[in-house]
Amino acid sequence: MTARTVLKLALPKGRLLEPSLTLLRSIGAAVSEPAATRKLLVPSSDGTLSVLFVKPADVPVYVESGAADVGITGTDVLRETAADVLEPLALGFGRCRMVVASPTQIPYPALPGGVTPRVATKYPRLTRAFFAETGQGVEVITVSGSVEVAPLLGLSHWIVDLVDTGRTLRENGLVERAPILDVGAVVVVNRASQKLRLEEHQRLLQALHDATT
Ligand code: PRP
Secondary structure: OOOOOOEEEEEEOOOOHHHHHHHHHHOOOOOOOHHHHOOOEEEOOOOOEEEEEEOHHHHHHHHHHOOOOEEEEEHHHHHHHOOOOEEEEEOOOOOEEEEEEEEOOOOOOOOHHHOOOEEEEOOHHHHHHHHHHHOOOOEEEEOOOOHHHOOOOOOOOEEEEEEOOOHHHHHOOEEEEEEEEEEOEEEEEOHHHHHHOHHHHHHHHHHHHHHHO
């Protein structure tokens, strides 16, 4: 008897975690939440997966390197890291958008007196690409979280961040100025792993596809 191949699945410990766990439950591959056990690599209940819990921005990194065979991530971090992975399935949850926002009193798309705008973001690559496209010279300030507070503290004039309901922007006196990217959860797959373990990948992708359509 040959040993069953278990795929390693990377999940992001952020806004996509709950819907990802719900999805895994729906295909019979339940796992306990990391907050409950503090274990970061756990087998799924049906024995088909080893689930790895990592920071959201690291899912594409783990999958590209082959440390994980497959992952669930947002297109925001996927495009930011530009990881070389397969992207076979959009999951239909985690939809939001990446935008430029600023305080109502700070002008957009240019500042008076030709001042170079400072833009705070967790997405420096996408932010630079967006402003390079518009022709606006900006200084990008990379922060790792709580981006909306940057203009209030005088750290930046504008921000680039995700917006879902818009509440965080409103509560912090910010308005949307320009859309950058539509964001949603997707499955990502390591290229070599898919070749080596085609059957296991196909089984998992088919189950995820059937559960999300
Ligand atoms: C995102 C984003 C905003 C918030 C927007 O944060 O960075 O802070 O959601 O949601 P809203 O429009 O419904 O108010 P996320 O939950 O991804 O956590 P983060 O702080 O790690 O970015």
